[in-house]
Amino acid sequence: MTHAIEARQLSLSFNNEADWGAARSRVLDRIDLAVPEGAVVGLVGRNGAGKSTLMRCLLGLTTPSEGEARLLGEPSRALTDAVRERLGYAAQTPDLFPRLTGREHLQEMAAVYPGVHLRDAIALAARLDLPLGRRADALSLGDQQKLAVVLALAHDPDLLLLDEPVASLDPISRRDFMRALFTLRRRVEPRTVLVSSHLLSDLERVVSHVLFLREGRVQLFVEWDEAMEHLRCVPAEQPEPGGLHWSAAQGGRLLVDRRQRPDAAGQPGLGMEDLLELLNT
Numbered sequence: 461m462t463h464a465i466e467a468r469q470l471s472l473s474f475n476n477e478a479d480w481g482a483a484r485s486r487v488l489d490r491i492d493l494a495v496p497e498g499a500v501v502g503l504v505g506r507n508g509a510g511k512s513t514l515m516r517c518l519l520g521l522t523t524p525s526e527g528e529a530r531l532l533g534e535p536s537r538a539l540t541d542a543v544r545e546r547l548g549y550a551a552q553t554p555d556l557f558p559r560l561t562g563r564e565h566l567q568e569m570a571a572v573y574p575g576v577h578l579r580d581a582i583a584l585a586a587r588l589d590l591p592l593g594r595r596a597d598a599l600s601l602g603d604q605q606k607l608a609v610v611l612a613l614a615h616d617p618d619l620l621l622l623d624e625p626v627a628s629l630d631p632i633s634r635r636d637f638m639r640a641l642f643t644l645r646r647r648v649e650p651r652t653v654l655v656s657s658h659l660l661s662d663l664e665r666v667v668s669h670v671l672f673l674r675e676g677r678v679q680l681f682v683e684w685d686e687a688m689e690h691l692r693c694v695p696a697e698q699p700e701p702g703g704l705h706w707s708a709a710q711g712g713r714l715l716v717d718r719r720q721r722p723d724a725a726g727q728p729g730l731g732m733e734d735l736l737e738l739l740n741t
């Protein structure tokens with residue numbers, strides 16, 4: 461199987477001397493990851509879990525302290541232009557030129573990336589109700605986010621990384637945008653997407669996989685349909701072999717795969733919010 465995103469023992473530490481004397485804090489902790497081509501991965505975790513940092517390391521924008529990442533088969537630290545042209549990224553804080561209009565942003569991009577489809581991008585902007593004639597510094601935060609996403613999608617990338625792209629969008633725009641992510645494709649090959657969000661109900665509708673991150677570590681990386689079908693929570697006073705995670709909360713709870721635990725048969729399925737809560741306690 462080909463993997464669009466790979467990480468091996470990816471770690472990152474920062475010197476936080478101002479905060480903690482000479483302490484070094486580990487923001488990413490030995491992350492191993494293999495995301496199959498065509499997967500739509502929801503990246504989920506509490507504030508400060510390391511989601512944005514992981515995306516930046518994957519893209520080669522931040523250099524890891526240890527380990528390595530690969531995108532579309534190439535090491536992130538040395539991506540060729542050919543692979544860069546197949547990537548789309550929208551940062552959590554939109555990275556726009558304040559004096560340029562949305563349309564000018566698109567034209568600038570078309571000049572650099574031969575694969576930009578102006579007509580499709582303009583159609584997506586219209587669908588999202590984004591005024592392309594307005595300067596970026598005159599756009600609301602939600603509209604700036606929409607523009608960042610329209611730009612990230614404009615060249616029909618094979619791999620799309622979106623860092624909280626819908627946080628400031630109203631519910632109607634969010635729904636339209638989530639649909640657009642997966643339907644706007646000129647090529648037949650499926651697009652791989654890594655999207656972080658705290659809006660779990662939006663993610664639940666569109667993802668094929670979920671990556672739960674806690675304090676820079678991968679807690680769980682699962683196919684979402686499988687997780688809903690088979691992951692269950694059973695009471696347990698202490699960690700047990702075969703359990704995927706043990707939480708001390710509520711008298712002790714163990715996350716298990718019900719195929720391995722007959723006693724989990726009567727337990728209800730877990731939503732993304734249940735899992736996030738369980739994995740963080």
Ligand SMILES: Nc1ncnc2c1ncn2[C@@H]1O[C@H](COP(=O)(O)OP(=O)(O)OP(=O)(O)O)[C@@H](O)[C@H]1O
Nearest residue numbers: 474475476487505506507508509510511512513514
């Ligand atoms: N340049 C830096 N120097 C020191 N610490 C940093 C730096 N960048 C990030 N961190 C720390 O790394 C941790 C992870 O931050 P990150 O922004 O990746 O989290 P996140 O999961 O994206 O959070 P949120 O959901 O709030 O966006 C935080 O504790 C943050 O303070």
